[in-house]
Amino acid sequence: MAVNTDSSITADGVTTAHDYAGGPGAAVVTGTFDGATIELEISLDDTNYAPVGNESILFQPNGFSIGNIPACKLRWRTKNAGTNTDLTATTEDKG
Numbered sequence: 001m002a003v004n005t006d007s008s009i010t011a012d013g014v015t016t017a018h019d020y021a022g023g024p025g026a027a028v029v030t031g032t033f034d035g036a037t038i039e040l041e042i043s044l045d046d047t048n049y050a051p052v053g054n055e056s057i058l059f060q061p062n063g064f065s066i067g068n069i070p071a072c073k074l075r076w077r078t079k080n081a082g083t084n085t086d087l088t089a090t091t092e093d094k095g
Contacts (some may be wrong), residue, residue, distance in 0.1 A: 002093045006076055009038070009087040015076045017046060022071035024094045034082030038089060043073045 004018040009031075027040050041049040052069065076089045 003090060004074070004092075005088060005090045007088040009076065009078055009081075009089060010085050011081050012036075012078055014041070014049075014078075015089070017043065017049075017073040017075040018091065020069065020072050020074045020091065021093045022069065024068050026092045026094065027067075027090065029076075029087055029089045031087040032084050033087065034084040036078055036081040036085040036087065038076055038078045038087060040089075040091070041075050041077050042069060043075075044070070046073045049073075049075065049077075 002019075002021065006015040009015065029038055040052045042052050043049045052067070052074075074091050078085070078087070
């Protein structure tokens with residue numbers, strides 16, 4: 001099991017990508033959103049990224065999601081960050 005946490009997300013942009021071993025896992029976002037949206041993105045080649053799922057999964061305040069995805073790279077994309085945005089985003093590989 002691997003846990004990757006990106007803390008102090010305060011502006012629009014993407015986090016550093018983390019390896020994900022594949023299989024069941026969880027993702028959670030906590031903190032002050034202040035108008036921000038944050039989504040989990042996946043890449044199989046560490047070059048081309050797309051939102052996880054058929055449609056973008058946008059995390060709301062203290063949002064949580066769980067799913068089963070292949071071995072990949074994961075990163076977080078934040079948009080519309082406000083002055084007080086301060087988020088912590090965590091993924092956990094339960095495989």
